[in-house]
Amino acid sequence: MIVASMLRFFAKGWIETLYINPGFYFKYYGFNWVSNWGNYTYWLFAICGISALSFALGLFYRISAVVLFLSFTYIELLDKTNYLNHYYFVSLVLFLMIFLPAHSNLALDNIRKPATQKRQVPLWTTASIRLLLGIVYVYAGLAKLNSDWLLEAMPLKLWLPAKNDLPLLGNLLNKTWVAYFFSWFGAAYDLSIPWLLFYKRTRIPAYLTVIAFHIATAILFPIGMFPYVMILSTLIFFPSAGIDAFWIKIKAILPSIPLAKHYNVYHYHPLAKRLTGIVFILFFTIQALLPWRYLCYKGTLFWTEEGYRFSWRVMLMEKMGYAQFVVKEEGSDRRVGINNNEFLSPNQEKMMSTQADFILQYAHFLAGHYKSMGWKNPKVHATIHVSVNGRRSVLYIDPNRDLAQEKDNFTHKDWITPFNDIIYGL
Amino acid sequence: MLRKILLYASLSTVFLLSLYACNKGKKKTDDTxxxxxxxxxxxxxxxxxxxxxxxxxxxxxxxxxxxxxxxxxxxxxxxxxxxxxxxxxxxxxxxxxxxxxxxxxxxxxxxxxxxxxxxxxxxxxxxxxxxxxxxxxxxxxxxxxxxxxxxxxxxxxxxxxxxxxxxxxxxxxxxxxxxxxxxxxxxxxxxxxxxxxxxxxxxxxTGTDAAGGLSKMTNAVVLYYERYLRSGKVGYPVGAMTGVALPGHVEAYYSPELSKRLAIKALESFIAFYEGKNYDGTASTNGMKQYLSSIGTKDSDGTLMATVLSTSLTNGLTALQNLNGTLKDGVNTNRVAVLSVYDKLQLSVALLKVDMVSAFGISITYLDNDGD
Structure with a gap:
């Protein structure tokens, strides 16, 4: 899966456009040290792709898992413009997989060292992945419980008619009630699907729903690999007995495949088990708490986006902005209107126009740029108009504030204009 | 197990069919x-x-x-x-x-x-x-x-x-x-x-992706409004972003009395285009304005954004028409007035580029060029 993803990136030329061409990158707070490798960035992707392949084949499993997790996450840390919830999800799963014995059966490592071959793994190992999936779905569902989504059917009311040229059902997408139906169904789906997958009686219909739901989203929205990641990941909810029997039959035809035939269970070293336990408990505690951190911030989450990322808030907003920066020199008439295109890629500009932390980093970059050109204490002002979920665009930040003076940290940014409406809900 | 799958499959088929039938039946009664x-x-x-x-x-x-x-x-x-x-x-x-x-x-x-x-x-x-x-x-x-x-x-x-x-x-x-x-x-x-x-x-x-007709057309006309109408005809000569007037950059430089008329004609045409007028000036019901109205996004006071945009564009036109003298002289001798025309034109940019584009479900694909 990740191999395919890396190839897709390569094939579309995205490595170059996203990670090499821009002259400036939006770093995650605390990760300023992550930088691209110039033209060697291709090697970074190659490392990621190769480790993914050996990881999938079960060759040198632990090393592959660590390298894969690190390289994949490193790539994601290069520029937060490219943040997507499903990349984050993949990073998290890869992190867990480092600790899991996924190489104990049907892996090349079993040929290398037959003693590593086990037919069964402890239940908690697969349960941990199920739990993570459960967290993703439930939080995605909880995030949908807000007045824009449920009462206004926003943003689906805008997005669905944009697809009304689909054959057969296209015309339906123009209808307001269809947007409401999709909104409510989506929320109910996210909130209930982990439980339905968990219970044996409902598992099969639930999984069919998973397939139908994610294929529908793949058709309607440009969300890349995400639907397929979820469709494959949720297979973990199925018990292994069926697939085990299937492989046993295959082995009868192809005796050379490294498949365990005898019942034996993978055992962790007691110390390893304890360490893994501590790591997992910490991991899941953080995962359970992180999406709630927005409660610590003043202001409306959808407007400020303080505490929005890493919280499984997917497809919740139609947000668009238009940002114009002016740099002025202190104590002189010198001033310049910024052509954003000179410094940012179109995608970076799009992301920057609606998110305060991007705006601030960019403003600091501009101040630094003009300082290096000999300007004295450059002041950076921005006039930014933003629209959320079909509301009229209004000023997003205080245009009189000198952004060069503002610090970037995790406290509330008081130069963001207060939201002029109310969105109820979680 | 199999029975359940069949039951599930047939239920969803019935559901989809009823959606479809329902849709066909209702076609005449609404204006979507x-x-x-x-x-x-x-x-x-x-x-x-x-x-x-x-x-x-x-x-x-x-x-x-x-x-x-x-x-x-x-x-x-x-x-x-x-x-x-x-x-x-x-x-x-x-x-x-x-x-x-x-x-x-x-x-x-x-x-x-x-x-x-x-x-x-x-x-x-x-x-x-x-x-x-x-x-x-x-x-x-x-x-x-x-x-x-x-x-x-x-x-x-x-x-x-x-x-x-x-x-x-x-x-x-x-x-x-x-x-x-x-x-x-x-x-x-x-x-x-x-x-x-x-x-x-x-x-x-008919798609709304970057290759779709709506996206190409909208990107082109919004780009035109921002870069060639607002900036090219007014903003750049008056030096709206730099504070330095460039009278040599007015359109029809050797015919100064024509520059403003060209700008007015351009803005009138832009408004007519947005409002879905036919080229001969007669009305039609198939323009961008009607499309935006059907999407139905509204200002906080309940006015359709389609109307808000019309009003804003018309305000720009009125300001331009009320400007005295030529643009070539005005960028130096009548700066305050010319800059206020620019500001009026500017107000529509956010509405076009953010509100309209966002409601259309398309994205701006052209590269910005605000450095005027």
């Missing part, structure tokens, strides 16, 4: 058909773009005829007729300037027709050399309406007539004038023909 993009794209192709280019070609033909008449008998009356024909064609150009999408974009018509300011030295060098290629990038500012403006309006009437009669290189001036006009005709005709053959491709691209 206004959200169909194909009629909108057909409207623009058939009722605006094609008749628009017909009008441009017609007026360029007249310009060519008058230029030929003037060069064969250069005198006061043939010069006045030529100037009038040029002015008429330039005003007509303003009605189609925004259409830089589809076939027009491929030819990049605007760059041949209206790259300004014209560079005098280049034009003179071409005339002296007598061999030049108007296709090259380097000659974009030595042709089109601005070059004709220089040739026929830079000097007073007697000076101009002398240039085409008694001057040492009078014959070369005549040739250049006619070559420039013929290049404009050639480009306009190519664009028109390509539109005729590409019309169905444009109309059938």
């Amino acid at each position: 058909a206004a959200l169909d993009r194909k009629p909108m794209l057909s409207h623009y192709a058939d009722q605006y773009v094609l008749p628009g280019y017909d009008a441009l070609i017609r007026d360029l033909n007249t310009l060519n005829t008058q230029a030929a008449a003037f060069t064969s008998t250069p005198n006061n009356s043939s010069l006045i007729a030529l100037k009038n024909a040029w002015e008429t064609a330039y005003l007509t150009w303003q009605t189609v300037d925004m259409l830089e999408f589809g076939a027009t974009e491929e030819i990049s018509l605007r760059s041949y027709m209206n790259t300004y300011p014209a560079t005098e030295s280049k034009i003179e060098a071409n005339i002296t050399a007598g061999n030049y290629n108007l296709e090259t990038f380097g000659n974009k500012d030595a042709q089109g309406f601005p070059a004709v403006d220089y040739l026929i309006n830079a000097l007073d009437a007697s000076g101009t007539i002398a240039r085409f009669t008694t001057a040492a290189n009078a014959a070369a001036y005549k040739t250049y004038l006619s070559d420039v006009i013929r290049k404009m005709q050639e480009k306009a005709i190519t664009v028109k023909n390509n539109w005729v053959s590409g019309r169905n491709t444009f109309v059938d691209a």
Whole structure:
């Protein structure tokens, strides 16, 4: 899966456009040290792709898992413009997989060292992945419980008619009630699907729903690999007995495949088990708490986006902005209107126009740029108009504030204009 | 297990079928058909773009005829007729300037027709050399309406007539004038023909992705409004972002009394285009405004954003119409007033670029160029 993803990136030329061409990158707070490798960035992707392949084949499993997790996450840390919830999800799963014995059966490592071959793994190992999936779905569902989504059917009311040229059902997408139906169904789906997958009686219909739901989203929205990641990941909810029997039959035809035939269970070293336990408990505690951190911030989450990322808030907003920066020199008439295109890629500009932390980093970059050109204490002002979920665009930040003076940290940014409406809900 | 799958599959089939049936039954009673993009794209192709280019070609033909008449008998009356024909064609150009999408974009018509300011030295060098290629990038500012403006309006009437009669290189001036006009005709005709053959491709691209007709058209006209109308005609000459006036950058520099009329014509045309008017000015129901109304986004007081945008554009037009004097002088002597026109024009940019584009479910694909 990740191999395919890396190839897709390569094939579309995205490595170059996203990670090499821009002259400036939006770093995650605390990760300023992550930088691209110039033209060697291709090697970074190659490392990621190769480790993914050996990881999938079960060759040198632990090393592959660590390298894969690190390289994949490193790539994601290069520029937060490219943040997507499903990349984050993949990073998290890869992190867990480092600790899991996924190489104990049907892996090349079993040929290398037959003693590593086990037919069964402890239940908690697969349960941990199920739990993570459960967290993703439930939080995605909880995030949908807000007045824009449920009462206004926003943003689906805008997005669905944009697809009304689909054959057969296209015309339906123009209808307001269809947007409401999709909104409510989506929320109910996210909130209930982990439980339905968990219970044996409902598992099969639930999984069919998973397939139908994610294929529908793949058709309607440009969300890349995400639907397929979820469709494959949720297979973990199925018990292994069926697939085990299937492989046993295959082995009868192809005796050379490294498949365990005898019942034996993978055992962790007691110390390893304890360490893994501590790591997992910490991991899941953080995962359970992180999406709630927005409660610590003043202001409306959808407007400020303080505490929005890493919280499984997917497809919740139609947000668009238009940002114009002016740099002025202190104590002189010198001033310049910024052509954003000179410094940012179109995608970076799009992301920057609606998110305060991007705006601030960019403003600091501009101040630094003009300082290096000999300007004295450059002041950076921005006039930014933003629209959320079909509301009229209004000023997003205080245009009189000198952004060069503002610090970037995790406290509330008081130069963001207060939201002029109310969105109820979680 | 199997029974459950079958039950589930049949239930969902029944559900989908009932949705479909329900949809068919209700078709007549609501007006969501206004959200169909194909009629909108057909409207623009058939009722605006094609008749628009017909009008441009017609007026360029007249310009060519008058230029030929003037060069064969250069005198006061043939010069006045030529100037009038040029002015008429330039005003007509303003009605189609925004259409830089589809076939027009491929030819990049605007760059041949209206790259300004014209560079005098280049034009003179071409005339002296007598061999030049108007296709090259380097000659974009030595042709089109601005070059004709220089040739026929830079000097007073007697000076101009002398240039085409008694001057040492009078014959070369005549040739250049006619070559420039013929290049404009050639480009306009190519664009028109390509539109005729590409019309169905444009109309059938009903998707909202970057390749869809709506996205291409919206991106083109919003780009036009921001960069060529707001900035090119007003913002850049007045130095809205830099504080430095550049009167040499007004459109129709050698005919200062025309600059503002061109800008007004351009904005009137933009509003008509947005409001879905046919090229002849009659109303239709298939424009961007109607489409935006059907999507139904509203201001906080309940006004449709489609109406808010109309009002905002009209405010800009009124401000422009009320501006006294010429733009060329105004950018220096009447700065406050010209800057306030710019601000009024600017107010619509956010509405176009954020509110309308976001409601359309498309994205801005063109690169920004705000550095004016």
